[in-house]
Amino acid sequence: MNINEILVLIDKLNETSINELNLTDNSFSLHISKNIANTSVSHVPEIVTPKLTIEKSTNDQTIETFNEKDIIVKSPLVGIYYEAASVDAKPFVSIGQKVNAGDVVCIIEAMKIFNEIKSPCSGIVKKIFPSNLEVIEYDQSLIVIGEDI
Amino acid sequence: MKESILEYLKENDDKYISGEYLSNIFNVSRAAIWKVMKRLEGEGYIIESKTKVGYKLISLPDTLHPYEIKSSLDTKRIGKTIHYFEEISSTNDYAKKLAQNAFEDGEVIIAGTQKSGRGRFSREWISPPNKGIYISLLLKPQISFENITQLTLFTALAICNALEEYVGINLEIKWPNDILLNSKKICGILTEISGEVDKINHVIIGFGINVNFDKVDFDDTLKNKATSLKIETSKTQDRKKIIQHILTVFDKYYEDYLNGENFENILKQYKSKMTIIEKNIVISIHNNTPASGTVIDITNSGALKIKMSDGSVKEFLSGEISLNPILD
Numbered sequence: 260m261n262i263n264e265i266l267v268l269i270d271k272l273n274e275t276s277i278n279e280l281n282l283t284d285n286s287f288s289l290h291i292s293k294n295i296a297n298t299s300v301s302h303v304p305e306i307v308t309p310k311l312t313i314e315k316s317t318n319d320q321t322i323e324t325f326n327e328k329d330i331i332v333k334s335p336l337v338g339i340y341y342e343a344a345s346v347d348a349k350p351f352v353s354i355g356q357k358v359n360a361g362d363v364v365c366i367i368e369a370m371k372i373f374n375e376i377k378s379p380c381s382g383i384v385k386k387i388f389p390s391n392l393e394v395i396e397y398d399q400s401l402i403v404i405g406e407d408i
Numbered sequence: 409m410k411e412s413i414l415e416y417l418k419e420n421d422d423k424y425i426s427g428e429y430l431s432n433i434f435n436v437s438r439a440a441i442w443k444v445m446k447r448l449e450g451e452g453y454i455i456e457s458k459t460k461v462g463y464k465l466i467s468l469p470d471t472l473h474p475y476e477i478k479s480s481l482d483t484k485r486i487g488k489t490i491h492y493f494e495e496i497s498s499t500n501d502y503a504k505k506l507a508q509n510a511f512e513d514g515e516v517i518i519a520g521t522q523k524s525g526r527g528r529f530s531r532e533w534i535s536p537p538n539k540g541i542y543i544s545l546l547l548k549p550q551i552s553f554e555n556i557t558q559l560t561l562f563t564a565l566a567i568c569n570a571l572e573e574y575v576g577i578n579l580e581i582k583w584p585n586d587i588l589l590n591s592k593k594i595c596g597i598l599t600e601i602s603g604e605v606d607k608i609n610h611v612i613i614g615f616g617i618n619v620n621f622d623k624v625d626f627d628d629t630l631k632n633k634a635t636s637l638k639i640e641t642s643k644t645q646d647r648k649k650i651i652q653h654i655l656t657v658f659d660k661y662y663e664d665y666l667n668g669e670n671f672e673n674i675l676k677q678y679k680s681k682m683t684i685i686e687k688n689i690v691i692s693i694h695n696n697t698p699a700s701g702t703v704i705d706i707t708n709s710g711a712l713k714i715k716m717s718d719g720s721v722k723e724f725l726s727g728e729i730s731l732n733p734i735l736d
Contacts, residue, residue, distance in 0.1 A: 335604060336553045339693060339726040345530035346694070369725040370557035370584045370710045371528065372599045392693055394726075397553075 270388060273400070330380050332402045338369035340389040340401070350391075352384045352402065364402050367395055382406055409434060410444050411475045417455070417465040418479075426462035470538060472518045472648055481652050483659035485514035486545060494520040495537075499544035500598060500614035506546055507602070507610040514662075515546040516655070525616065527596050533616050536625045540636075541647055544614040545658070549666055551608065557709045557725065558671065559599060560585050561678045562661040563613055567595055568681055570653040571617075575637055575645060581681040583712055583729055592635035594618045619645050671708070679706055688732040689714070691724055700732050 334340075342350040342365055352364050358378045367374045386403040389395060413434060417425065427438045434441070445455050445463055452469025468476070474490035481487050489512055496502055496519040503517050519542045525533035535542050549559075564585040571587070571594075572579055580588045587595035597615045601608060618625075621636035637645045664670035679685065684703045691714065692698035701716040711723040 336556060337725060348530070370560040371597065371726075372556060372560055372601055373528070374556075374601050374603070377602070392696055 266386070326405070328406050329385065330382065330404045331400050332364060332376060332378065332404065334367050334376070334395045334397065334399045334401055336367055336369055336374060337397050338367040338372075338374070338395055340391065340393045340395045341366040341368060341373075342387075342391040352387065354384055354387060356384045358382060358384060358404060365389075376401060378402075378404055380404060409436065409440075410447060413441070413444050414448060414453070414465075414475065415479065417463065421465045424456075424458060424462035424464045429462070470647065471520065472541075472651065474518075476648055477516075477518070477651055477655075481655060483514075483655055484663055485512075486659040486662065487514065487516045487655045488512060489515045491515065491517045492520075493518070496522055497524045498522050498526055498614075499542055500526070500600060500612050503544040503546045503610075503612040503614070504600070507612070511546055511548070511610075513548045514659075517544045517546065518542065518651070527598055527616075533596065533598075534625065534627075534630070535616065536621060538647075539618075539620045539622075539625065541615070541617040541619055541651055543616075543651065544612055547611040547613070547662070549608060549611060549662075551666065552606075553603065553608070555665075555709075556601065556608070556611075557711075558665065558674075559611065559613070560597075561710045562665055562674050563597060563599070563615075563658065565674060565678050565681065566658040566661050567597070567615060567617070567654055569677070570657040571595075571637075571650065574650055574653045575641060577637075577641065579681065580683055581678065583682060583684060583706075584710055589635060589637070589640050592640075593633055594635055594637060594640075617650070619647050619650065675706065675708065682706070684729065684731070689729050690732050691727040691729050693727045 344351070344366070351362075351366075352358060358364065359381045360378055362378045363375045364378050364384075365376050367376060382404040383406070384402060385405040388400050388402065395401070413430065416430070416433075427441050430441045431438045441463075445457065449455055451473065452471055454466040454469075456464045456466050458464075472492060474492050477487065477490055491502070491506075493502070496517075499517040499519050499522065501524075503515075506515060506517070519535070521537035522533070522535040522542050525535040525542060527533045561584070564581050564587060568579050568581055568587055571577065577589060579594075580591070582588050582593075585597045585599075586593055595615060595617045597613065599614070600612045601610065603609050618634060618636035620638040623631065623639060625636075626634055637643075661670075661674065664674070685705065686703060688700065688702050690698045690700045691712070699714075699716060699722075701714040701722075703712060704715050704721065705713040707713055707723060709725065711725045712727075712729070713721060713723050715721050
């Protein structure tokens, strides 16, 4: 399993009520668990601190860790995810890019209303969840912004 | 002072008013009155001046100066402040700049022409000077994101109803917000918003209306898809009055929207302007594989409810639609 497959798996898992998953494939094994305290939907803030970690149990080395200071930018509305301002333009952000608070990170469009999603903080783009033109649900995770190193 | 003098001339456009009389009622020198007349002439007003008789307003220019729009504009929020530019890059871009500082709900930006007028996805929007309406409304509605898509419905309907009433034509809304006259586009709307989950910072509704465009204003790629009020009615239309009508209707719908009233009626009217209900259509999102089905209804959020070819029912809040050429 490569990192991309793992990330896709996490995305899918996030949409389900499954809280824990163990997966073994030959020499490879993977354990994913959700912090249940974080799945409350009664009050949904725009930004949450992710507590999801992925560990590769074979050698105990962390492939990717979202630490507590990371910020997940979520969608305030249902719509289509646009990574760029126009078909020809380059994406607003890419992995590893530095962003400042207020920078546009993507556009969510519904009923021809274009909503520029802005970064709430300065930092480095660690992950972009949706692919271009994907349908986004309310409160869906869009982008992870990590601490500036 | 210029605006007060202009108002006075308009009210008395059946006679000559002497410079001395004007200088008395406005309490300025006759030289100052003369300067105002020169400035008005510079803006395109035709003023006849006769020695020893006075000034008389002959005609108004076909421009969209704020005081021309504001006079006799009966609105609660929209157009209390109007910014006018002979030429600007884009009215939406200017509205975005305004939104960085404090602004009133309902400020209006109007341009005679736009150097880089744009539509959706930064597509070019042609803006021949003083032939169209290029306008943006800057709003800060206190509403939740849940209801934001209704903006699209009542904005399109406001423009549609105002044009139909004033120009005396029948229009069609192409979902979600293109306005067509005789199956060709005459108005496009670009709505851009900024906000967070619990708060909308600003909403910018920009629209362009092809009012007095001539056929030569459309290039080959547009001439079969777009038209103007002038081309279709064979008459030069009054842009100022059209703007006033639209702002007045919009103001009313906007007020209802903020109060959560009248939506059923708006939706009903919106649906009556659509021609695709119960028709077979193709819907596509950019280059994604298009889907096809039969339009059943429009939901309260404006989504297109479609019975797909496989029998399932889906709702679409995005996409470009066209009639299915195979089935219709």
